[in-house]
Amino acid sequence: xxxxxxxxxxxxxxxxxxxxxxxxxxxxxxxxxxxxxxxxxxxxxxxxxxxxxxxxxxxxxxxxxxxxxxxxxxxxxxxxxxxxxxxxxxxxxxxxxxxxxxxxxxxxxxxxxxxxxxxxxxxxxxx
Numbered sequence: 001x002x003x004x005x006x007x008x009x010x011x012x013x014x015x016x017x018x019x020x021x022x023x024x025x026x027x028x029x030x031x032x033x034x035x036x037x038x039x040x041x042x043x044x045x046x047x048x049x050x051x052x053x054x055x056x057x058x059x060x061x062x063x064x065x066x067x068x069x070x071x072x073x074x075x076x077x078x079x080x081x082x083x084x085x086x087x088x089x090x091x092x093x094x095x096x097x098x099x100x101x102x103x104x105x106x107x108x109x110x111x112x113x114x115x116x117x118x119x120x121x122x123x124x125x126x127x
Contacts (some may be wrong), residue, residue, distance in 0.1 A: 008092050012069060012077065020067050021079075024096055031099030039064045039081050041098055042088035042108055059118045 007025040019035040040047070040058040049055050061083070068080035076091040087093055090098075098105065113120065 001106065006093055007096055013042060014066055014069060017066055019063070020048060021066060021069075023099060025092075026033050029096065031095075031102065033095075033098060033102065035064050035066050035081070036061045037102065037109075038066070038090070038098065039083070039085060040080060042079075042085060043090060044082060044085070044088035046085070046087055057112055057116055057118075059113065059116075060121075062121050123126065 007027040007029060009023050011024040012021065012025050013023075021033045021038060023031050023033065025031075039061045042048070042058075046059060047056055064085075065082045066079050066111075067082050070078040070080065072078055072089055076089045078086060078089055078119065080086040110120070
Protein backbone atom coordinates (compact mmCIF):
# COMPACT_ATOMS: atom_id res chain seq x y z
CA UNK A 1 0.00 0.00 0.00
CA UNK A 2 1.34 3.42 -0.99
CA UNK A 3 0.85 6.12 1.61
CA UNK A 4 1.81 9.75 1.77
CA UNK A 5 2.31 12.02 4.72
CA UNK A 6 0.16 14.80 3.34
CA UNK A 7 -2.69 15.93 5.60
CA UNK A 8 -6.12 14.53 4.88
CA UNK A 9 -9.44 16.08 5.89
CA UNK A 10 -11.22 14.58 8.86
CA UNK A 11 -14.34 16.74 8.50
CA UNK A 12 -15.77 19.13 5.93
CA UNK A 13 -18.70 21.35 6.96
CA UNK A 14 -20.59 23.75 4.76
CA UNK A 15 -22.12 26.78 6.46
CA UNK A 16 -24.45 28.01 3.72
CA UNK A 17 -25.80 31.00 5.64
CA UNK A 18 -22.32 32.48 6.13
CA UNK A 19 -21.07 31.00 2.82
CA UNK A 20 -18.06 29.33 4.42
CA UNK A 21 -16.61 25.86 3.96
CA UNK A 22 -14.91 24.65 7.12
CA UNK A 23 -12.24 21.97 6.69
CA UNK A 24 -10.50 20.06 9.48
CA UNK A 25 -7.32 18.07 8.73
CA UNK A 26 -5.69 15.16 10.52
CA UNK A 27 -2.61 17.22 11.36
CA UNK A 28 -4.76 19.59 13.46
CA UNK A 29 -5.10 22.30 10.80
CA UNK A 30 -8.52 23.93 10.54
CA UNK A 31 -9.52 26.36 7.82
CA UNK A 32 -12.63 28.45 7.21
CA UNK A 33 -12.73 29.14 3.48
CA UNK A 34 -15.28 31.58 2.03
CA UNK A 35 -17.23 30.20 -0.92
CA UNK A 36 -16.21 33.23 -2.98
CA UNK A 37 -12.53 32.46 -2.34
CA UNK A 38 -12.99 28.80 -3.31
CA UNK A 39 -14.86 29.85 -6.46
CA UNK A 40 -12.29 32.39 -7.65
CA UNK A 41 -9.45 29.93 -6.96
CA UNK A 42 -11.21 26.93 -8.51
CA UNK A 43 -8.70 24.40 -9.83
CA UNK A 44 -10.79 24.04 -13.01
CA UNK A 45 -9.47 24.79 -16.50
CA UNK A 46 -12.29 27.35 -16.80
CA UNK A 47 -10.57 29.42 -14.09
CA UNK A 48 -6.91 28.33 -14.29
CA UNK A 49 -6.72 28.02 -18.07
CA UNK A 50 -4.69 25.34 -19.79
CA UNK A 51 -1.30 26.85 -19.04
CA UNK A 52 0.55 29.73 -17.42
CA UNK A 53 -0.87 33.13 -18.29
CA UNK A 54 -4.26 31.72 -19.31
CA UNK A 55 -5.96 32.29 -15.95
CA UNK A 56 -9.39 33.90 -16.13
CA UNK A 57 -10.11 36.54 -13.48
CA UNK A 58 -13.39 35.73 -11.77
CA UNK A 59 -15.52 38.76 -10.94
CA UNK A 60 -18.89 39.28 -9.27
CA UNK A 61 -18.65 36.18 -7.09
CA UNK A 62 -19.25 37.88 -3.72
CA UNK A 63 -22.54 36.13 -3.06
CA UNK A 64 -21.74 32.75 -4.62
CA UNK A 65 -22.58 29.74 -2.47
CA UNK A 66 -21.90 26.03 -2.57
CA UNK A 67 -24.97 23.88 -3.18
CA UNK A 68 -23.32 20.45 -3.08
CA UNK A 69 -20.10 18.72 -2.07
CA UNK A 70 -19.48 15.54 -4.04
CA UNK A 71 -16.75 13.08 -3.03
CA UNK A 72 -14.33 12.12 -5.80
CA UNK A 73 -12.56 8.90 -4.96
CA UNK A 74 -10.42 9.04 -1.86
CA UNK A 75 -8.57 12.20 -2.81
CA UNK A 76 -10.88 15.13 -3.61
CA UNK A 77 -14.30 16.74 -3.62
CA UNK A 78 -16.18 18.47 -6.40
CA UNK A 79 -17.78 21.68 -5.19
CA UNK A 80 -20.99 22.64 -6.95
CA UNK A 81 -21.61 26.39 -6.86
CA UNK A 82 -24.95 28.13 -7.27
CA UNK A 83 -23.63 30.07 -10.29
CA UNK A 84 -23.46 26.77 -12.21
CA UNK A 85 -19.73 26.18 -11.81
CA UNK A 86 -18.99 22.54 -10.97
CA UNK A 87 -15.87 21.51 -12.88
CA UNK A 88 -13.19 22.04 -10.24
CA UNK A 89 -11.85 19.02 -8.35
CA UNK A 90 -10.54 20.18 -5.00
CA UNK A 91 -7.95 17.59 -3.96
CA UNK A 92 -6.94 17.43 -0.31
CA UNK A 93 -3.66 19.14 -1.26
CA UNK A 94 -5.51 21.95 -3.06
CA UNK A 95 -7.81 22.55 -0.08
CA UNK A 96 -4.87 22.52 2.33
CA UNK A 97 -2.84 24.90 0.16
CA UNK A 98 -5.81 27.26 -0.20
CA UNK A 99 -6.25 27.21 3.58
CA UNK A 100 -2.58 27.69 4.42
CA UNK A 101 -2.21 30.56 1.96
CA UNK A 102 -5.58 32.26 2.37
CA UNK A 103 -4.24 35.68 3.40
CA UNK A 104 -1.66 35.85 0.60
CA UNK A 105 -3.92 34.47 -2.12
CA UNK A 106 -6.84 36.70 -1.11
CA UNK A 107 -4.65 39.82 -1.19
CA UNK A 108 -3.36 38.79 -4.64
CA UNK A 109 -6.92 38.35 -5.88
CA UNK A 110 -7.95 41.79 -4.60
CA UNK A 111 -4.94 43.38 -6.33
CA UNK A 112 -5.78 41.62 -9.61
CA UNK A 113 -9.39 42.83 -9.33
CA UNK A 114 -8.27 46.40 -8.73
CA UNK A 115 -5.79 46.34 -11.62
CA UNK A 116 -8.57 45.07 -13.89
CA UNK A 117 -10.85 47.92 -12.77
CA UNK A 118 -13.27 45.80 -10.76
CA UNK A 119 -14.50 46.47 -7.24
CA UNK A 120 -16.05 43.98 -4.86
CA UNK A 121 -19.55 44.71 -3.59
CA UNK A 122 -19.06 43.26 -0.11
CA UNK A 123 -16.20 41.97 2.03
CA UNK A 124 -15.44 38.23 2.14
CA UNK A 125 -15.74 36.34 5.38
CA UNK A 126 -12.27 36.08 6.92
CA UNK A 127 -10.66 32.72 7.53
